Every structure is written in structure tokens, then in C-alpha cells.
Amino acid sequence: MSVLIISIITLGALALLFAVILAIADIKLRVEVDPKIEEIDGILPQANCGGCGYPGCKNYATAIVNKGEDINKCAPGGQEITDLIAKIMGLEATATEKVVARVHCRGTEEAAKRKGVYEGVKTCRAVALVGSGDKLCDWGCLGYGDCEEECPFDAITMTDEGLPYVDEEKCTGCGICVDVCPKDILELHPIDENIMIFCRSQDPPKQSRAVCKNACIACNICVRKCPTGALEMGNNLVEVVEPEKFTEECYGGIDKCPTGAINFVHPEKIKRENKTVEIIIKKKE
């Protein structure tokens, strides 16, 4: 029994001695680190799983603060942690302009017909491999919702019309959907950009018109009505070249678009007299 007590006392005393030495050393040798690192490290799950690509949570926190690493890499923490980190890193998050994914196609089930009935794997990427998709338009959205599936923030929903709808509140502009889409339908745009080309087709006008009611038919009316040079006619497809150059004049040309391929993303945000433009894509009810 006495051996037990002596052991406990001896080891306890030794441990206490070292604890005191280390405590003193900690005060004397403390290194000032960015308090943000400590704060972020405090939020991270401390699983040290390495999922973010760093050896531990502390390293990831350091990388966020010092190297500007993306804040959405903590898989165990998920959205909640990302939001908290964003709050800590707050200033920088607001300093950069928010970009959101936007859908460059209006080929709804009604407007753009399909070639036939596709019976294979129901993902866009699989369908795109079979004769470049089952839509008559080779450029359009296939509508199987790979973007909806992959979006880590649930910002994308497929509408009844068969097109993705991006919730711009939820979208973080991570660009995963852009990478996923085999047809390059999605593209990141600054959230303030309000005029967009809702078509990707570079087919000749006749072909485009034959396969989709809403395609750009390169009629040039919008370009002609817009002398500031904001728009340019590309390869059978109008392009927004300098979005900051849109004027009241250009809006008139956009309203004249026969197919609606060029349109406002948020018509209600454009200040104009007695003009209304229907909202292009309605959210799934």
C-alpha cells in the first residue's frame, strides 16, 4: 500500500514541478499571434481530420488568416462553421464583390424540344456523353440537375420548367456548379450585373430558331439600339462586353429582343417609366 502512495506522491510532485515550469515558460515565451487565428481555431471542430488539406485545425485557421485560404473547406463543420468563420473574417468578406452563379439558358421543356426519350443514367454528365445530349439544341441546359445535386449550399433547385433556379441569397459563388455543368450553362457573375444573355447557342440563326423558341437568333437589334458598345455580336450570339456601359437606350433594345434571349435578371431593379418585363424564371412553388 505504501508503495502505491509513494508512487502517486512522487509522480504527482514531478508532474506539478514540470507544470509550474511550463506555466512560467508559457508566460515568458508567449508569441503574439493574430487573435483571429485563435478565434477561428476555437470554432473549428478540432477533429484534426485533415479534410481541408492541412495537418490540423490550427494550421487551417492560420492559412485562412495569413494566406487567404477558402473558408468553406471544413467538411465536418459544414455550413455553420463556414458562416462563423465568415463572421470573424467579416471585413474581407464584404470587401470583395459577391458573385453568384447564373443560368445561361432559357431552353425550358416547352421551348426546347428533346431528340427522343433518354433511358440511361439520369445525370447531365452522363447524358452529355450520348450524342452531346438529348436536347435538339446542342448548347442548352439538359435539365437533369447535376448542379442541384452538387451545390453544397442548397442554392440551386430545378424548376418545373426543367431549368436550374439559383437562389442568389444562398449562393456563395463557390463555382462548383460551373465546373460540374457539362454544357457550361452556369457562369459566375457579380450580383449587381442585371443584364444577361440567356442563351449559349452559337448555331446559325435558322438552326437555333428551329430547336429552341428562346434562343438568340443573332438579329442584332439589341446591339444596334445600344451605341455605347456594351453589347457586341459574337459568333451567332450576342455578348455583353462592358456591362457598366448599359444606358436607358440599351434597355429599349433589350425590350425589343424577339426571343427574350437577352433580358434583365431582376427587371424590378431597373428604374424605368411605365415599362414592365416579365420575370424570366419563376421559382418552383
Next chain:
Amino acid sequence: MNLLIIFISALLINNFVLSYFLGICPFLGVSNKLSSAVSMGMAVTFVMTITAVVTWPIYHLILVPYHLEFLEIVSFILVIAALVQFVEMFIRKTSESLYEALGIYLPLITTNCAILGFALIAVLKNYTYLETIVFGVAAGLGFTLALVIMAGIREELDFADVPESLKGPGITLLVAGILALSFMGFAGLIK
């Protein structure tokens, strides 16, 4: 004379890395750059020396009189862990870049078996206080020597035409093996 023999023995003949195969983890992990290999070696040498200074009194003045020899491993680990913590704080304070270069291997000195192995061997061989300290310094320098030689070779290896299948860990392990083999040549140094 006895001290010299202990020194040479721990440094070359019974080199901790290349003949006892202790401390292989940092030997392979931190040996890709000469500068960080030297710092790692110095850190280990420092920890080993202080371990020698502290563990001998703990064993011979505390554990032996109370017949608590069975606590040697636990108490040695306690000493080493505390020391490593201290060294880590110290290096971080003095050189942030060195701290970054050593990375995860610095806290891993805690579990570096070369250090615990050294402390246990010193007890096993029944060295005096002075002998233990010399043994500690020599073991640390031997570790540094092995690490530095390895780092020198690996820096040269970057320019060598290594077969595709041997690139990376493969050639490193081969080099380590040959290095250990060559250190066996020191075996006849002291009779």
C-alpha cells in the same frame, strides 16, 4: 578515457539511428533539406542533453531510494514531454521560420523513441551522472550526424536520375539502408 569511449561509441558505433534504428520517423521526415535537418538535430540533441541532466537525478535520487524503479518509463516520458513543450515554445519565440520548417516533427520529438530509448539505455548501462550527460550529447550528435548525412544525400538525389518506380520513399529507404550498412564499418573502431 572512459568518457571518450562512451562518446565515440554513441556517436558512431552504436549510432542511434543507423545501428539501433531509433528515431526513424524524423530521420526520414525532416531529412529533405540540409538546413532543417541541422536544426532538427540540434533540437533533438538539446532535448537529449537536458533529458540526461534531468532523468539521472530523478532515477537515482528519487526512484531508486523509494524502490520505484518500475516508474522509470512513466516518469521519463513525463520529463521528455515537458521538455519538448519547452523547446517548442523556445523555438517558436526565437525563430518562427524554423518553427514552420520543423512543423509537425517538433512536437513529435515527444514520441521520438530515440530519446526515451536513450534514457532507458543510460539506466540499463548504469552510467554515472557525467557519463550519462556525455552519452546524451553523443547520442544527440549521432542523430544529427545521421540526419545531416541523409539530408546531404537527398539534396543531391534531387538532381539524380532516379528510376520512376523508386522515386520518393523508395530511394530514400534504399539510401538509409546503405548508410546503415556503411556505419557497420565503425564496429571495429573500439575493441
